[in-house]
Amino acid sequence: MAQAQPSGLLIVDKPQGVTSFDAVAAVRGALHIKKVGHAGTLDPMATGALVIAFGHATRLLNAIVAHDKTYEATIRLGLTTDTDDAEGAVHVDESIHSRWKELTKRHGEQGSWQTGTFWHDLLADTIASHFTGNIEQVPNTFSAIKINGQRAYDLAREGKDVELKARPVTVSEFSVLDVRAGVVTGKNAGEPLLEKDIASFPFDSAAGPDQSFCSSLNDHSVTSGDGESDPRGVDTVISVASTGLIPVLDVNVRISCSSGTYIRALARDLGMTLGVGGYLTRLRRTRVGRFALPDDASGLIAADAMQQTSAHTITAHTEAKTFVNREGERVTRNTCVLDTPAGLAGEERRAWVLGRALTMEQATRGAMPAVDITAEEAAELRFGRRIERVVPRDTQVAAIAPAPDDVSDDAPADVVAILERANAHQAKPVTVFPLA
Known part of the structure; x- marks a missing residue:
């Protein structure tokens, strides 16, 4: 008799660049299992919690995808990109300078940026007024949403006009964690920030660069678009400030939101509301429903659940792999590699990964509400029959029975079925899981 394939769930801390x-694919290769899927895509730029199910647990993915999520991100205000993130081309809008000038004048009247709370308060007030609770959001044109069967990002890359309708989303938390003011050259969307008070930035080019601002940059490194960095003296900085440096704010935020919320769109719309433009430079997902990474600080799941999911997290890293494609071309691309203990391979590595997985019962209880049933009720459900249970409308619950009497005492519980309401007092199975 063929050995039953295992079922369960892993939380992979996805690295950037894959x-x-x-x-x-990394999990599939480690477990030698074909039936593997994930609950909610993360862009290559993003890192963090990717819920990956294998075996029968893949049937839970639709429920997990619908869970709310928590992200930590950095929004750069003062510039825009065509993708609303750091992977796009930068756009510099000269009209933004007048708005920056107005804001920094107000900022200067309220004290130094190092000690004052002007930027933090301005952002917090704007967010509270426009971006929390139930809001309408237009997704980014470079998204995976389908328009007449085609992905929006494919149409956008072809230069076609993409119009997406606003959709309702819920933002339960949008906290400003840190605000850093400074300048960039604007040549590269992912360019590091040179932190400086921008209240004295030379917004009026006709008046020439402000000497105090330029002098403040002396002995610091200005990073160019090609990533090179070198110390520059006052004279050089004056030239750069008058011809190329752009004032920006880098804002670290934490966002908890409903499924389907685009953090890139929140960055874009925050910048638009302030009149200075904005895009995302960093994105990390720390929580998907009750499945969270150890560094999740949202406080939205119980401590015991946090400890449970943290113990089942696997980190990973990116490695470049060179291969020959079907056309005979030599291609190099990034691959994802699970961080397993050194020296493990084959079945030992597979066993280690399985040891980090949530069991079918743990995965199910984390994915949806659950009811405990008897062995007799389990048998009825496996025949497709209804059982006496009250299930709320538009809700699915899992039916879980104790392990059969003829197995060991430490055997896992039996996840029998996913139920939905049949009538006021009965539930019916919509998905039945085979016996383990």
């Missing part, structure tokens, strides 16, 4: 599919 796709969610790459992470799924």
Whole structure:
């Protein structure tokens, strides 16, 4: 008799530079299982919690995808990109300078940026007024949403006009964690920030660069768009400040939101509301429903659940792999590699990864509400029959029975079925899981 394939769930801390599919492929390769999927895509730029299910647990993915999520991100205000994140081309809008000038004048009247709370208060007030609670959001044109069967990002890359309708989302938390003011050259969307008070930035080019601002940059490194960095003297900085430096704010935030919320769109819309433009430079997902990374600080799941999911997190890293494609071309691309203990390979590595997985019962209880049933009720459900249970409308619950009497005492519980309401007092199975 063939050995039953295992079922369960892993929380992979996806590294930057690989796709969610790459992470799924890494788990598939480690477990030697074909049936593997994930609950909610993370862009290559993003890092963090990717819930990956294997075996029968893949049937839970639709429920997990619908869970709310928590992200930590950095929003750069003062510039825009065509993708609303750091992977796009930078756009510099000269009209933004007048708005910056107005804001920094108000900022200067309220004290130094190092000690004052002007920027933090301005952002917090704007966010509270426009971006928390139930809001309408237009997704980014470079998104995976389908328009007449085609992905929006494919249409956008072809230069076609993409119009997406606003959709309702819920933002339960949008906290400003840190605000850093400074300047960039604007040549590269991912360019590091040179931190400086921008209240004295030379917004009026006709008046020439402000000497105090330029002098404040002396003995610091100005990073160019090609990533090179070198110390510059006052004279050089004056030239750069008058011809190329752009004032920006880098804002670290934590956002908890409903499924389907685009953090890139929040960055774009925050910048638009302030009149200075904005895009995302960093994105990390720390929580998907009750499945969270150890560094999640949202406080939205119980401590015991946090400890449970943290113990089942696997980190990963990116490695470049060179191969020959079907056309005979030599291609190098990033792959995702799970961080397993050194020296483990084959079945030992597979066993280690399985040891980090949530069991089918743990995965199910984390994915949806659950009801405990008897062995007799389990048998009825496996025949497709209804059982006496009250299930709320538009809700699915899992039916879990104790392990059969003829197995060991430490055997896992039996996840029998996913139920939905049949009538006021009965539930019916919509998905039945085979016996383990």
